[in-house]
Amino acid sequence: MELELSVDRSSPVPLYFQLSQQLEAAIEHGALTPGSLLGNEIELAARLGLSRPTVRQAIQSLVDKGLLVRRRGVGTQVVHSQVKRPLELSSLYDDLESAGQRPATKVLVNTVVPASAEVAAALGVAEDSDVHRIERLRLAHGEPMAYLCNFLPPALIDLDTAQLEATGLYRLMRSAGITLHSARQTIGARAATAVEAERLAEEEGAPLLTMQRVTFDDTGRAVEYGTHTYRPSRYSFEFQLLVRS
Amino acid sequence: MELELSVDRSSPVPLYFQLSQQLEAAIEHGALTPGSLLGNEIELAARLGLSRPTVRQAIQSLVDKGLLVRRRGVGTQVVHSQVKRPLELSSLYDDLESAGQRPATKVLVNTVVPASAEVAAALGVAEDSDVHRIERLRLAHGEPMAYLCNFLPPALIDLDTAQLEATGLYRLMRSAGITLHSARQTIGARAATAVEAERLAEEEGAPLLTMQRVTFDDTGRAVEYGTHTYRPSRYSFEFQLLVRS
DNA sequence: GTAGTTCGATTGTCCGGACATACACATTGA
DNA sequence: TCAATGTGTATGTCCGGACAATCGAACTAC
Numbered sequence: 001m002e003l004e005l006s007v008d009r010s011s012p013v014p015l016y017f018q019l020s021q022q023l024e025a026a027i028e029h030g031a032l033t034p035g036s037l038l039g040n041e042i043e044l045a046a047r048l049g050l051s052r053p054t055v056r057q058a059i060q061s062l063v064d065k066g067l068l069v070r071r072r073g074v075g076t077q078v079v080h081s082q083v084k085r086p087l088e089l090s091s092l093y094d095d096l097e098s099a100g101q102r103p104a105t106k107v108l109v110n111t112v113v114p115a116s117a118e119v120a121a122a123l124g125v126a127e128d129s130d131v132h133r134i135e136r137l138r139l140a141h142g143e144p145m146a147y148l149c150n151f152l153p154p155a156l157i158d159l160d161t162a163q164l165e166a167t168g169l170y171r172l173m174r175s176a177g178i179t180l181h182s183a184r185q186t187i188g189a190r191a192a193t194a195v196e197a198e199r200l201a202e203e204e205g206a207p208l209l210t211m212q213r214v215t216f217d218d219t220g221r222a223v224e225y226g227t228h229t230y231r232p233s234r235y236s237f238e239f240q241l242l243v244r245s
Numbered sequence: 246m247e248l249e250l251s252v253d254r255s256s257p258v259p260l261y262f263q264l265s266q267q268l269e270a271a272i273e274h275g276a277l278t279p280g281s282l283l284g285n286e287i288e289l290a291a292r293l294g295l296s297r298p299t300v301r302q303a304i305q306s307l308v309d310k311g312l313l314v315r316r317r318g319v320g321t322q323v324v325h326s327q328v329k330r331p332l333e334l335s336s337l338y339d340d341l342e343s344a345g346q347r348p349a350t351k352v353l354v355n356t357v358v359p360a361s362a363e364v365a366a367a368l369g370v371a372e373d374s375d376v377h378r379i380e381r382l383r384l385a386h387g388e389p390m391a392y393l394c395n396f397l398p399p400a401l402i403d404l405d406t407a408q409l410e411a412t413g414l415y416r417l418m419r420s421a422g423i424t425l426h427s428a429r430q431t432i433g434a435r436a437a438t439a440v441e442a443e444r445l446a447e448e449e450g451a452p453l454l455t456m457q458r459v460t461f462d463d464t465g466r467a468v469e470y471g472t473h474t475y476r477p478s479r480y481s482f483e484f485q486l487l488v489r490s
Numbered sequence: 491g492t493a494g495t496t497c498g499a500t501t502g503t504c505c506g507g508a509c510a511t512a513c514a515c516a517t518t519g520a
Numbered sequence: 521t522c523a524a525t526g527t528g529t530a531t532g533t534c535c536g537g538a539c540a541a542t543c544g545a546a547c548t549a550c
Contacts, residue, residue, distance in 0.1 A: 015504075016503080016504085035465070040531080041531070042530085050504085050505090051506065052505090066427050069426075069464070070531065071531080072530065073531070075530060079463075080464070080465040180488050181487070184484075185482075185486060186481050187481060188482070189434035189452045189454040207434045208434065208452065209433060209454075218314050219325070238429075240427060240430070241429075242426070243426060260534075261533080285499075295534085296534060296536065298533095298534070298535070299534060315500095315502090316500085316501080316542090316543075317502065317541070317543065318498095318499065318543030319501085319543060319544075320500060
């Protein structure tokens with residue numbers, strides 16, 4: 001079986017990227033079956049009219065994604081396991097949407113408040129300086145699923161309530177030209193207080209899943225701090241990890 | 246300020262790796278301050294007597310780790326944020342130990358059982374075939390912290406109870422020559438049953454943090470399936486994420 | 491003064507080659 | 521029979537160069 005691969009040299013898309021996408025598609029589509037060898041790099045490069053470094057760059061990106069495994073003296077083969085998606089800096093909104101849940105958002109609060117000590121420390125701004133505060137209720141199938149409380153530094157983005165109800169916060173930030181880079185997260189659990197129970201239609205004392213997150217852009221600025229609580233019967237965190245070798 | 250960098254060509258350690266380690270150390274140590282430019286690649290290569298691709302490979306590995314950011318036409322600079330550690334495929338034991346908690350483990354069960362449907366599906370073995378089952382209680386400061394129930398395929402590793410109490414499961418597997426590759430994890434929460442409460446010295450109905458994980462080695466084989474419950478007052482999941490661009 | 495343009499600097503992409511290293515397998519030897 | 525050795529093949533590392541794309545700043549023109 002010969003895999004059909006080709007590159008378009010007139011395209012502005014980098015050659016290694018064209019190749020890696022085709023390989024990834026072939027794996028996803030099943031044309032490259034798990035465990036199968038990929039053929040050696042030299043020959044592959046010759047077949048495509050590319051140099052070996054370019055082919056290696058394409059392969060390496062898929063190795064980094066966990067789709068391929070290289071073995072010296074053996075070859076490169078497709079990992080045969082149910083690799084879903086590696087852990088991304090994901091938003092709840094996108095998670096739900098990709099699960100076909102058609103999420104709804106109700107904005108409870110959208111205002112500017114002085115930063116508390118906790119918020120100031122997380123965002124790296126002065127205490128009592130102005131920060132945006134938004135509180136949202138995320139619903140799926142009409143049922144409350146999560147309560148989201150977020151703080152953003154001022155002058156970063158203007159938060160329109162209508163937009164917040166139509167899409168997710170991360171998507172808004174990205175379309176505002178902010179390139180998200182990393183986030184620090186803590187996931188825990190606790191018993192619901194009376195107020196929390198009321199918000200999420202749970203009983204007081206019921207277990208809640210909690211997540212706190214500080215998100216940074218590519219310059220290292222903190223761009224968002226959030227405290228979220230989820231109903232564990234409706235949501236859990238699910239992700240794939242890769243070892244860093 | 247000139248950063249002291251040098252490579253040892255007689256060392257078997259790859260040159261790019263030597264360089265990346267020195268740069269990482271310099272960042273960690275503070276010699277390279279956040280936001281500072283790294284100097285252009287050409288000049289850096291010349292100074293070290295290396296080629297540009299080698300220098301680029303070193304820098305790239307740190308970019309992948311989230312320590313550096315490249316900007317075309319500008320240069321490469323150190324990310325200025327409190328980057329802790331990226332999310333690793335971590336073991337609870339290592340987590341605790343690195344936090345200086347001196348964890349203790351009590352092995353409750355270490356036996357071989359026929360695989361249930363759930364376990365068989367997770368490990369990719371036939372139902373009712375033999376699998377190892379181990380149940381452990383993880384303690385810190387004499388207090389129970391987590392209850393760990395794990396299943397392993399047979400003939401992979403022999404599980405000595407004494408060893409299990411002395412170290413973590415992941416460390417045992419690694420030293421048995423198994424190279425961990427990826428894991429699929431689910432984190433949730435639920436109320437403790439009477440049995441769970443008893444084990445963890447909690448009250449019935451108290452919130453518990455739960456984690457299920459299937460771990461794969463580099464050939465894609467499932468090598469471990471685990472169901473863990475944590476006391477949320479004693480433990481929470483904390484990690485750093487990077488965006489995949 | 492402001493907007494548009496040019497230009498230098500720096501990374502991004504790609505090439506072709508060379509040698510080292512590790513693994514699998516066949517061969518050889520005891 | 522079994523272990524040690526050799527051999528082929530594939531990836532790992534490294535080199536030196538070339539041109540393109542992009543960013544920032546200085547410069548120019550209105």
